[in-house]
Amino acid sequence: MTNLFDPVVFGDIQLANRIVMAPLTRGRSGPKGIPTETVKEYYRQRAGAGLIISEGTGISCEGLGWPNAPGLWTDEQVEGWKPVTEAVHEAGGKIVAQLWHMGRLVHSSVTGLQPVSASATxxxxxxxxxxxxxxxxxxxxxxxxxxxxxxxDYATATRNALRAGFDGVQLHGANGYLVDQFLRDGTNLRDDDYGGSIENRLRFLREATEALISEAGAGRTVVRLSPLGLVQGCDDSEPHQLFVAAGKMLGELGIAALELREPGPQSTFAASDADPVSPEIRPFFTGGIILNSDYDGPSARARLAEGVADAISFGRPYIANPDLADRLRHDLPLAAPDSTTFYTAGPEGYTDYPTAKEQVAA
Structure with a gap:
């Protein structure tokens, strides 16, 4: 039986275990999107994960509408990320950069630009x-x-991520952001080659993935999708058909891994009672499948045992538990995060959560 602590290889990336830190927006990089020493410490503390997926990182000013989120389109941002990736590697971890364009979820007061999307919505x-x-x-x-x-912009950000020392890149194609806005017929009202049929609506996702592959290679490219119902106003009339087709297409491109956010009816974000799509994608996708949404130790082990997932990614548990991998290994209780400090500045609620060992010593 596959164990959370068995090593695994996703393309060209070797993971020491099957625990993945999911991307988590935290807004600690300042208005120029340059990671700080506090960001470095935050990721270093969490390097016990087999793989860290960075917080959403902008590919351009146009696409980054979250205050104080990091970017990867300037040399200064690249230099800011270098100490972060070095610290993770020195601690024995692996880290990929999640590349983010928010599309219509950008506000002009943040970027100075009108938001863009698949359609005028x-x-x-x-x-x-x-x-x-x-x-x-x-x-x-x-x-x-x-x-x-x-x-x-996707290609440049990928090239910059590799310059910054990341082990690979992840395309953010989930949660109602730009790629998702092209995928779903509720937000994609186009009548050209990028709209209408499922094949056409997949075109933007395919080309963006190919842009990443052109710089990083398929073996260092990961994609995140959220095959669920309504999320941030983004919906589709035939989600199962759409996302099975997407999984098959990404499998043909040979990417290293596919992260799927499949929330249940009690999810902390965009709850859904839809049947999971991952079992239908599995026959068509030979790379690694990473499942995400509200997992704890027992439920993660159960999903691995079913044979669909190759790894499980944990989001909010990693906020308050920098030593999450150790806690899961030894079945230790998990600390609860303080939601009031999710997006504030500074170390409070960011790098000041103690490990289990530090709690005992105190």
């Missing part, structure tokens, strides 16, 4: 901005020239 609810929450604005429909430019 407006997201529900409100955006996080430097001046508090504001209603989302209508996005401009992306043109063919925009698509070519954005694919170039």
């Amino acid at each position: 407006t997201a529900p609810h409100k955006a996080h901005t430097y001046d508090g929450k504001k209603p989302y604005e209508e996005a401009r429909a992306i043109t063919s020239d925009d698509i070519a430019r954005i694919m170039g």
Whole structure:
């Protein structure tokens, strides 16, 4: 039976165990998107994971609408990431950069630019901005020239991630952001080669993945999808057909791994009562499958035992448990995170959570 602590190889990336730290937006990189010494310490503390997937990291100013989130489009950002990746490697870990374009979930007060999306639509609810929450604005429909430019941004960010010392890259194709906005027929109203049929709506995802592969190679490329129902105003009329087709297409591209966020009805984010798609994707995808959403030790072990997943990624448990891998190994209780400090500045609620050993010593 596969164990959480068995090693595994995803493409060209060797993992010491099957525990993955999921991407977690924390907003500690300042308005220029440059990781700090505090960011370095945060990731170093969590290097016991077999693989860390970085927080969402902008490929361009246009695509990064979260205040104080990091980027990978300037030399200064690359230099800021280098100490982070070095610290993770020195601690025995592996880390890939999650590459993020938020599409219509960007607010112009953060970027100075009108948001863009597959179509001219407006997201529900409100955006996080430097001046508090504001209603989302209508996005401009992306043109063919925009698509070519954005694919170039994905390639540049991938190249910069490798320069910064990352072991690979992950395309953020989930949770209602730009790639997801192209995938789903609720937000993709186009009538060109990027809209209409499932095959056409997959085109943006394919080209973005190919942009990453062109720089990192398929063996260092990972993709994240969220094959679920409504998320941040993004929905599809036939999600099972769509995401099985996406999994098959990504399998044909030979990427290292596919992370699937499949929440249940009690999920902490975008709950869903839909049947999971991962068992239907598994026959078509020979790379690693990483499952995510509200797992603890027993449920993670159970999913591995079913044979669909090759690894499990943990999000919020990693906020308050920097030694999560050790806690899972020894069945130790998990600390609860303080949600009021999820997106604040500084070390509080970020690097000051103690390990289990430190708690005992205290």
